[in-house]
Amino acid sequence: MKTIDEITRLSAEDLERVSLDESIPVPEELSGKVREAVTRADEAAARTHRLRWTLPATGIAAAVAILVTIGLTRNPEPKDTFDDPYLAYAEVEKVFSRISGAVAYGAEKVNESEQTLEKYAYWK
Amino acid sequence: MKQLYILAAMLLVSVSAAAQDGRSLYNKYSDNANVEAVYISPAMFRLIGKIPDMEVEDGSVNLGPIIKSLSGLYILSIKEDRIAEELADDVNRFIKKGQYELLMEAKDNGEVMRMYTVGDDFVVNSFVMLARQGDEVDFICLDGTMPRDQLEALIAEATKN
Numbered sequence: 001m002k003t004i005d006e007i008t009r010l011s012a013e014d015l016e017r018v019s020l021d022e023s024i025p026v027p028e029e030l031s032g033k034v035r036e037a038v039t040r041a042d043e044a045a046a047r048t049h050r051l052r053w054t055l056p057a058t059g060i061a062a063a064v065a066i067l068v069t070i071g072l073t074r075n076p077e078p079k080d081t082f083d084d085p086y087l088a089y090a091e092v093e094k095v096f097s098r099i100s101g102a103v104a105y106g107a108e109k110v111n112e113s114e115q116t117l118e119k120y121a122y123w124k
Numbered sequence: 125m126k127q128l129y130i131l132a133a134m135l136l137v138s139v140s141a142a143a144q145d146g147r148s149l150y151n152k153y154s155d156n157a158n159v160e161a162v163y164i165s166p167a168m169f170r171l172i173g174k175i176p177d178m179e180v181e182d183g184s185v186n187l188g189p190i191i192k193s194l195s196g197l198y199i200l201s202i203k204e205d206r207i208a209e210e211l212a213d214d215v216n217r218f219i220k221k222g223q224y225e226l227l228m229e230a231k232d233n234g235e236v237m238r239m240y241t242v243g244d245d246f247v248v249n250s251f252v253m254l255a256r257q258g259d260e261v262d263f264i265c266l267d268g269t270m271p272r273d274q275l276e277a278l279i280a281e282a283t284k285n
Binding site for chain 2: 075076077078079080081082085086088089091092095096098099100102103105106109
């Protein structure tokens with residue numbers, strides 16, 4: 001019987017010749033063992049392939065989770081200034097009044113500019 | 125693998141961009157001395173929305189639908205030159221990063237008032253007003269899903285008065 005080292009040193013032609021030599025007795029359980037070994041090798045390869053994608057994906061997911069957590073802890077929701085919705089409501093009205101005032105101020109400046117332009121056009 | 129790294133980079137950018145908002149500015153400045161700060165949370169806006177018979181008239185515009193569409197209000201009023209300058213710079217950066225559009229600008233004798241919005245043709249997701257008068261800066265940020273037509277009607281009404 002040949003050792004594993006001797007078998008691995010055989011060329012492809014030698015291996016083919018040996019496999020075709022029907023005078024060499026083949027153990028009955030060999031076919032099952034070979035099939036089992038191939039299945040195990042396939043499963044190991046599939047696990048390695050899955051790990052190759054799973055590890056970076058898990059790393060990225062963890063990094064994103066850490067960043068989101070840092071973002072949330074660094075930028076927490078502030079405390080409400082008002083406890084009473086009516087007071088909050090009054091503040092919102094005040095804000096809209098300020099915005100309206102600012103817009104009206106802008107419109108007034110536009111009107112003033114238009115009047116200046118009209119005067120200029122008249123004197124010209 | 126390269127695609128995963130690109131995705132991760134994009135996520136990092138979006139996370140850091142998300143940190144640049146009205147809330148982060150409010151958190152940065154609201155505890156300073158010489159700063160007046162007001163915050164109204166989404167939960168409080170939900171309570172406001174439940175106030176019965178909410179009728180807010182400003183000229184002929186009913187503010188009710190706009191108020192009900194709000195989800196956050198941040199106000200900062202700063203009266204110290206150094207901090208006011210810093211806030212104005214931060215707001216300008218946040219406006220650029222948030223892709224806000226200039227709605228209106230008025231300047232007079234060193235006073236500057238600018239209004240910005242971000243959203244689409246129908247909805248305004250955020251409204252920002254930055255006013256600077258001497259060493260005083262006022263910042264107002266309204267977040268929500270404001271109907272653009274209502275907001276424009278409000279602005280148009282203000283220009284009539």
